[in-house]
Amino acid sequence: MIDILGYILILLGSIFLILSGVGLLRMPDTITRMHAGTKASTLGSLLVIIGVICLEPTLWFKLSILALFILITNPLSSSILARSTYLKHGFLNQSGIDDLKDNR
Amino acid sequence: MKFSIRSIFISLIVSIMIVLLLQIFLQFDLVTSSAGSFVLNINANSTESANAVTSVVTYFRGFDTLGEVTILFLSIFGISLGLEGYRDKFNIFAYENSLLKIAVDTLFPLIVLFGVYIIIHGHLSPGGGFQGGVIIASAFLLMFLAKSNDFSLKHNILELAESLSGAGFILLGVLSILIINRFLGNFLPLGKIGELFSGGVIPLIYIFVSIKVSAEITSLVEYFIRIKDVK
């Protein structure tokens, strides 16, 4: 029973990873590409790791450290990329709200 | 010649189609050689190490490992000799971000833990002293990149760690010459294959190599980050 749950989670995770790749190809500019590439791939990797924990329960400690690593590094790198994009190319969206104006 | 992403993709697709045609016509497959099983047979009789590469590197070819470590030491020595006068106390990365600093504080122990795991499981799983040492050095590299001027290492401590571990490596070899008449031979009890405390002298050698490699690569990166105004 728990094996089937693991396989379903791995399949869901790979679907999210494929969607993130499609998003990287289809999106128009840097910020939206980062949006597709970070959030979907974080969720996909975490789902794959949880699926592997369901399949191999003895490896849970190493895999949870891996999940913690992905949870820290992926949003962090996205934030740093967005910030440096802003610092290099300036204000990109059309809404008129510029929160980082003072930190330039 | 102008080079764009599109041309890279087109050439990629064309070459994959060529590979597919070749696969159909020529029936490629992996060629397996017999050297691997030969080494595995010798390894099963001499050292109780689950990873055969480890016993090749430290036991059958221990003298070559000493040569590799010496080459690395000489390259770092040359760099420090050439750049010693141009060192500045400021880091070239002046990028300040409090989010990055806080996250790196959490990441640093994780990366060091991974490196220590690779080192002490060198005789059981892939990896070993060199790889684990470079992973620990990359953790220090992350600290240098993220906390530009808040993080600094004392060169005295790095040099002390490097020379002590190198001396320990040589002393281990000389000790084994005195005991069993072979450089870097095994004079400790072998233990059972697949356990953490097994393989005799191999984990000790790897611990010395890892301290040496991590200190060397860290001081290399530190030199490169801090030089200013080379005439």
Next chain:
Amino acid sequence: MIGLIILAIFITLIVLAIAIIQNDDLPHSVVLFMGFGLGSVILYFLFSAPDVALTEAVIGTGVSGVVFLVTLLQIRSKEIKK
């Protein structure tokens, strides 16, 4: 099937190497070089040499890329100062 994947990665590495040489933008070239290291990591792993793959993953993708980027940054700062 595995031979097919290996040949595809070989071809990708050749294309990446040409792209590294032909690129005018040096930081872009360094990033492509790190991608080249990643491809060779997969190749070493498929040729059942995980030790070499681990070494290449740390040195070829991590440390050497950062050392190249630091060198480029040092050169840029000298050029701006003049």
